[in-house]
Structures are given as C-alpha cells and as structure tokens.
Amino acid sequence: MALETSPQSPAPVRQIANAIAGWVDRLGAVWVEGQIAQVNRRPGINTVFMTLRDAVADISVPVTCSRTLFDGLNPPLVEGASVVVHAKPSYYANRGTLSLYAREIRMVGLGELLARLERRRQLLAAEGLFAAELKRRLPFLPGKVGLVTAPSSAAERDVLENARRRWPAVAFEVAYAAMQGPRAAAEVMEALDRLDRAPDIEVIVIARGGGSVEDLLPFSDEALVRAVHRARTPVVSAIGHEPDSPLLDLVADVRASTPTDAAKLVVPDVVEELRLVAVARDRMRSALGGWLAREQAGLDALRSRPALADPRSLLDARSEEVSQLRDRARRTLGHALDRAADDIGHHRARARALSPLATLQRGYSVLQDADGHVVTSVAGVAAGSALSVRVADGRIRATTTEVQPDPPAETTADTTAETAEEHDG
DSSP states (O other), X not given: OOOOOOSSSOOOHHHHHHHHHHHHXXXXXXEEEEEEEEEEEOTTOSEEEEEEEOSSXXXXXXXXXXXXXXXXXXXXXXXXXXXXXEEEEEEETTTTEEEEEEEEEEEOTHHHHHHHHHHHHHHHHHTTTTOGGGOOOOOSSOSEEEEEEOTTOHHHHHHHHHHHHHOTTOEEEEEEOOSSSTTHHHHHHHHHHHHHHOTTOOEXXXXXXXXXXXXXXXXXXXHHHHHHHHOSSOEEEEESOTTOOOHHHHHSSEEXXXXXXXXHHHSOOHHHHHHHHHHHHHHHHHHHHHHHHHHHHHHHHHHTSHHHXXXXXXXXXXXXXXXXXXXXXXXXXXXXXXXXXXXXXXXXHHHHHHSHHHHHHTTOOEEEOTTSOBOOOGGGOOTTOEEEEEETXXXXXXXXXXXXXXXXXXXXXXXXXXXXXXXXX
16 A cells, blocks of 8 residues: 655655565565676675676666575576576665565576586586597698588688698598588588598598587587597587687597688698798708817817827827936946945955954964864963964964963063053153
C-alpha cells in the first residue's frame, strides 16, 4: 500500500527506505540475463562484487555472490561473459543502493560454448595430448609439404606464395577440405590421414583464414584433435589469427598465428640462408687466416732465435765451454799432483831422517859382536874380542885391545860441573 504522506505530515527517510526494502524483498529470487562488466575480488572478504550490464540498454546493476560459488565456475568467469544469474534482489537502506545476490550463475550463448570448449580442453589435457614433450621439431628443409585447406582460399594462396617466395624449390601437395560447417572436421581428418600416409611428405599444414568462434568450432572437435595427435608427420596449425585459439593449436606440433606465418615456419628463407652461409664462410676464412698468422708468427719467432738462426753458434759456445773445463781440469789435476809430490818428498825426508842409514851417514856406527848381536855395553865385550863395526858405506872388522868402562853417573856429573866452572873461569 502507498504511504499516506502530505506536506504537513511527511515520512522520514528511514521509513521510505525501509518501505522500499520491503517492497524489493517481496519480489523474491529472479533469473536475470546480462553481461559481466566488472569483477572485484577483495582480499580477506568471502564476497565477490560484480556488475551485470544489459546487453542492449546502458543499464547495469551490482551483483554479489559467495567466493565459493565464484571459484567453482568452470571455466572461470571473466569480464565480458554472457551469463544468466539466479539472484535475490536486495535494497540496502543505509546506503540507498539496490543489488542482486547471486545464488547460481550459468554461461549462455558464447559463454556456454566457451565453457564447453574449456571442459573439453581440460579433459584432453588430462590425457596428455597437449604435453610439450610430444611436440616434434619441423625439418629444416622439407622435400614436400602437405597442405590441408579450402579450395581457392586466401589461406592456400598465402601459404603457397610466401613459401615459394622464401624457397622457390619447395614442393606442395594440397588436400582440399571444408574449413567450415558440419562436414569440416570429417573432411579435414580425411585429408590429414591421406597426407600422413604419403611417404614423401615431411610436414603437414592445416590452414584457414580466421573467423568467428562458431566458424572455428570444427577445429576444436575432439575426433580431429585425437587424429592430429596420432599423426606420424609433424603438423602445423595455422587456423585463424592471433587471438583465435582452437584446440587444434594445442595438439599441433607447431602453432602459427596466420597462414603466412606458417609458410615462414615450414621453409627457410633462401636469401637469409645464403647470407648466413656467406657470414659463416667469412668467419671461417677469418678464423683460418688468424690461425695461420699466429702459426707463422710463431715460426718467425723460433727462426729468429740465435740457436735456430745459426745452429753452429750453440755448438761453438759449448765447445769453448768444454775447452775451458778441460783446461781447468788439467790445471786442477796438475796442482793436485804437485801437492801430492810435495807431500811425498816431505814424507820421504821424514822417513830418511828416521832411517838408521841416515844416522850412520852423520858419523854414527853400529857395533856388533861375533854373533851379530848389537853391543850396547862394555860389559859384554872383553879385550881381544872380534867385533864388526857397521858404518854408512860398509862394515869394519876390528879386534878389541882394551875395554874402558865409563865412571859412575854421579862422578861423571861432578866432573862435568867442574869442567864447566873451569871453562867459565
């Protein structure tokens, strides 16, 4: 019921706000279709704030939902997605704002299509069809290239012209197939199988010139994805343009952003390769020249050394050293022999000085009796005894006529003293 108000009895703001909240609350849960325009996930808050915009009119309404509901969406909800929301309208009297509390969110239209493709991608990825270790490298210069595309299409022209412009001798085998419509996936698989069985084809390109998401649906077909995965020949996906990403791009060995880019990936540029060959040849020539120059410099340095410039100079120097050493050895040996001769002379003189013959030469003699015994005392000699006197140069035979013994030692000493005194006097 309408509130009864007048200029004399107006209703306060709180009463009007509470009345609006009551009217909105009686509306109950409703299904609302729109496009997500803004998503705000505040840290530490279990509520996600969004803005739902009308697809035609410039009208939007705030929407909130629990973080659990938002995180459970597959694929994740992003800005621009078309959705149908089952929500309960709420009017916040304190702020005077209307918002919808979402209890369920569903993708619709393109959003639902993308959701199905995302679930298919997750399933195939879980099976390992998109694993990086399964990707094969393209041959550097394939002998023949297989091309799957629509007849008389811009994609065919881009691939062939750009590839032949880069490498004129490249050979192509084109297998035509529908690139759009319900028969596209089956025809592409048939053309792929035919090219894959050809023994001379080294790489296969699947090319299409872009289009809407609906037009590219055949290239996300599960059967086609599995067929590319089974192919023995490396496959290049050139579907659409840079923003387009069908599942074929994920399973192919190489993904090209455009058909023109596929031609650049499949064959090298002959001009660039010739330039690289010339650069490599110049680098090898420079390296070889530098190596030869270093070796020549080393040989010149060795040749400039005196020993190698005139090998006889080293021999002459050594010969002179040998001569000097020989002279030194001779001088040393001569000095040693001289010192040894002097030593021998000294020892000989000493031996001669100690020899009895030398004593005899100084006037001494050795007296022996008839038996050959040396006479050392007069006690053993009698008058008339035959004696032998040994002198330096022979023997003298003598006969004793008289024996005179010496006086005692004391008497002799006194006599000597008296003689000395008389001599002094």
